[in-house]
Amino acid sequence: xxxxxGNADLSNGEAAKTLHINLGAEPLExxxxxxxxxxxxxxxxxxxxxxxxxxxxxxxxxxxYLLNEILENAVKFRHKGNVEIRCSMERNVFESTISNMVDxxxxxxxxxxxxxxxxxxPGELLLERIEANASDAGSGGSGLGLLTLMNDxxxxxxxSFRSDHANGTVHLHTVAALTFA
Amino acid sequence: xxxxxxxxxxxxxxxxxxxxxxxxxxxxxxxxxxxxxxxNVLATKPAEIILDLTGLEFLNSSGINLLAKFTIEIRKQPDxxxxxxxxxxxPWQSKSLRNLQxxxxxxxxxxx
Numbered sequence: 564x565x566x567x568x569g570n571a572d573l574s575n576g577e578a579a580k581t582l583h584i585n586l587g588a589e590p591l592e593x594x595x596x597x598x599x600x601x602x603x604x605x606x607x608x609x610x611x612x613x614x615x616x617x618x619x620x621x622x623x624x625x626x627x628y629l630l631n632e633i634l635e636n637a638v639k640f641r642h643k644g645n646v647e648i649r650c651s652m653e654r655n656v657f658e659s660t661i662s663n664m665v666d667x668x669x670x671x672x673x674x675x676x677x678x679x680x681x682x683x684x685p686g687e688l689l690l691e692r693i694e695a696n697a698s699d700a701g702s703g704g705s706g707l708g709l710l711t712l713m714n715d716x717x718x719x720x721x722x723s724f725r726s727d728h729a730n731g732t733v734h735l736h737t738v739a740a741l742t743f744a
Numbered sequence: 745x746x747x748x749x750x751x752x753x754x755x756x757x758x759x760x761x762x763x764x765x766x767x768x769x770x771x772x773x774x775x776x777x778x779x780x781x782x783x784n785v786l787a788t789k790p791a792e793i794i795l796d797l798t799g800l801e802f803l804n805s806s807g808i809n810l811l812a813k814f815t816i817e818i819r820k821q822p823d824x825x826x827x828x829x830x831x832x833x834x835p836w837q838s839k840s841l842r843n844l845q846x847x848x849x850x851x852x853x854x855x856x
Contacts, residue, residue, distance in 0.1 A: 627802070632804065635768075635770075690843065696813065707805045715843070
């Protein structure tokens with residue numbers, strides 16, 4: 564069974580420039596630093612795929628920030644296995660799908676968070692969450708990264724969860740897209 | 745006081761706190777030493793605290809949360825002013841720093 568939240572559709576077609584990176588959990592000893600180095604590389608690469616007139620510095624930074632936030636979540640919450648990244652750019656539309664496995668409890672908690680994030684204005688919710696975090700020393704600010712993407716970067720986000728009962732795991736695909744004017 | 749790694753440097757000079765480089769730490773705990781440095785400056789009760797971010801090329805959302813938390817701490821002490829200095833050439837600053845001002849309207853934001 565697949566459950567979808569937000570907008571997980573992809574529109575880029577065969578003419579798009581694409582890159583596929585598989586961060587191998589074991590050979591790499593996948594860790595936090597891989598998020599930054601991978602997102603920096605992809606930001607640099609795809610900024611150069613933008614058409615003339617697009618602010619390259621902004622594109623490089625925005626793609627880098629977006630991928631870093633999603634990858635940090637993937638590395639933090641992944642159950643086991645690799646993290647796969649598929650990116651494409653066509654007519655200044657950048658699309659990415661980041662895939663990893665999470666355990667069923669993590670999936671359930673994340674779905675509840677997404678339901679809340681998607682039901683409200685992201686700007687209001689961002690401030691509300693910051694206020695709530697500030698009064699709770701133990702809170703790590705869950706969801707803030709996604710809210711900054713929605714509110715500050717106008718990113719389009721979507722998630723699909725597919726349960727794999729045989730292996731007791733859930734396949735999570737996160738779709739994150741940006742349009743550059 | 746100064747915290748310095750290969751990726752970033754944070755230091756204070758009086759009530760001015762400087763940030764430089766790329767900060768992508770893994771969460772609240774990892775940012776705790778930086779928050780401590782900031783809180784030490786706040787504890788001296790200066791007339792105005794300056795956060796100089798003009799050299800901070802990249803900050804992840806956990807770091808933005810740190811700035812937000814600190815802004816709320818300053819807000820609790822209305823006689824302490826705060827000025828945040830940013831750079832137009834660093835995209836995250838124009839996108840995300842205005843949230844600090846929404847949290848604390850008396851905060852002065854200068855992005856040059």
